[in-house]
Amino acid sequence: MDRLLRLRRRLKARKPEFRRYESHKKLRLRDKGWRRPRGRHSKLRQRYGGKWSGRILVNIGFGSPKAVRGLHPSGKEDVLVYNPQQLEGIDPTRQAVRIAASVGMKKRLMIEEKAKEMGIVILNPTQR
Structure with missing residues (x-):
């Protein structure tokens, strides 16, 4: 890979x-x-x-190459997420999360916190 x-x-x-x-x-x-x-x-x-x-x-x-077509440069599949409940079906070994642009700061922080607990990579974390 x-x-x-x-x-x-x-x-x-x-x-x-x-x-x-x-x-x-x-x-x-x-x-x-x-x-x-x-x-x-x-x-x-x-x-x-x-x-x-x-x-x-x-x-x-x-x-x-077909095996890596459409993947993020990190080698993980990009999954768009709108709320914390969507993190349940994500496999941290082969998928990474991108938080949608329309998500507000409050919900964004909730998603980031839950993703950190589950060990999921966030591709666009909040700049602090």
Whole structure:
């Protein structure tokens, strides 16, 4: 597992930042991320001539290993929690807790206290 997490980190460091086709021309498309070109005559979709040669397209080869896909960098599965009762079904060996942003300070402290008793890792603890 640790080997695969290290491999994923190395692969992500080499992965390019995929940009939407012609996003440099339209302000509203600037930072929206990748979208597949779907136009009927799109040169990028057809991979025609020099239109796509310098551009790196999204493809399956840039993916991370299946066993660690979607895991937190610590190697644990990320579980979103809204109240202390949800901590009951969590396995501390393979899962970690992220407290939802909409949870207030009073309930957040209750969740943190209960998680500490149960030995569960909190990914976004309160800054004190």
